[in-house]
Amino acid sequence: MFRLKRKNRKGYILVEAVLALAIIAISLVSVFGVKSYIARRKKIDLQNMKDINYMEALKNKIYYNETYTDFRSQLNNKVYITKENIKMDVLKDKEFNQIFISQEPSELPYISIDVSEAGNVLKIIINMRTEYKNLTTTLYKGD
Amino acid sequence: MILKRKKGFSLIETVLGISIAFMVIIIILDITIFFIKDFTFLKQETQNYSDIAEGLNYIDYMIKDRLTTNINVNGNALNIEQVDKDYPSAKNRYTIKQINNRVVVDYNSGTNNDIIKNVQGFHIEVKQNLAYIKVTSIKGESIERCFPIVVK
Numbered sequence: 001m002f003r004l005k006r007k008n009r010k011g012y013i014l015v016e017a018v019l020a021l022a023i024i025a026i027s028l029v030s031v032f033g034v035k036s037y038i039a040r041r042k043k044i045d046l047q048n049m050k051d052i053n054y055m056e057a058l059k060n061k062i063y064y065n066e067t068y069t070d071f072r073s074q075l076n077n078k079v080y081i082t083k084e085n086i087k088m089d090v091l092k093d094k095e096f097n098q099i100f101i102s103q104e105p106s107e108l109p110y111i112s113i114d115v116s117e118a119g120n121v122l123k124i125i126i127n128m129r130t131e132y133k134n135l136t137t138t139l140y141k142g143d
Numbered sequence: 144m145i146l147k148r149k150k151g152f153s154l155i156e157t158v159l160g161i162s163i164a165f166m167v168i169i170i171i172l173d174i175t176i177f178f179i180k181d182f183t184f185l186k187q188e189t190q191n192y193s194d195i196a197e198g199l200n201y202i203d204y205m206i207k208d209r210l211t212t213n214i215n216v217n218g219n220a221l222n223i224e225q226v227d228k229d230y231p232s233a234k235n236r237y238t239i240k241q242i243n244n245r246v247v248v249d250y251n252s253g254t255n256n257d258i259i260k261n262v263q264g265f266h267i268e269v270k271q272n273l274a275y276i277k278v279t280s281i282k283g284e285s286i287e288r289c290f291p292i293v294v295k
Contacts, residue, residue, distance in 0.1 A: 042185075064271070064273055064291045065272055
């Protein structure tokens with residue numbers, strides 16, 4: 001029968017040491033991979049929350065602080081809000097005509113606002129396009 | 144010369160072995176402590192965000208409640224007036240404000256309940272029919288939301 005010849009040796013051979021190091025390296029890489037995924041996910045979730053709060057504020061501003069006539073002038077015109085203006089402070093301090101532009105921005109994120117009319121009611125569709133998702137909300141504003 | 148067959152480890156081997164073991168233990172301990180600290184920080188931060196979001200949801204619920212008849216802002220305090228559910232002729236007045244490190248709902252009867260804990264700042268900014276409420280935790284996390292202050 002075939003028998004392995006083994007020398008009476010002491011210590012580790014190179015393959016064992018390399019294997020041990022490789023196992024430690026793989027474990028560390030996977031642990032730090034998970035860690036970096038969590039950090040990335042956290043950043044995205046925080047941004048999502050901020051975006052949702054901004055959309056809510058924008059919707060409230062249109063609904064409660066703007067008049068029907070103001071928004072009727074935007075009828076059939078798609079207007080956009082650029083990345084620089086997607087901030088709560090800008091929304092608080094500036095008027096709508098100061099933050100709208102008529103050309104579609106090339107850089108994400110941006111918001112598009114589409115106004116259509118049915119009877120005496122304006123249908124306003126607000127859409128936020130970001131790198132990760134699209135957020136859409138619709139509101140109706142009567143005369 | 145007669146050479147004895149050596150058994151066991153020499154002193155230098157033992158010292159070297161212990162040193163390597165110590166180094167490995169220190170590295171593992173460092174990594175473990177780093178992860179524990181990071182986890183504790185993340186847990187606290189998530190808890191703070193969650194507390195603030197929940198408190199703001201409560202304010203939203205109170206503002207949009209069908210029993211609400213009047214809302215006004217006085218400095219950094221939000222006053223909400225509601226019809227009593229059981230006695231429609233009676234009015235209940237609530238004030239949402241910051242007391243020390245807490246945001247509370249004050250029932251104007253000598254009692255109040257915490258709605259957000261560990262708060263550093265509670266600021267209300269009114270712009271026409273809207274109130275922008277910004278809550279900052281003691282660790283610096285902040286959430287700002289916009290609420291209508293008109294009853295439709």
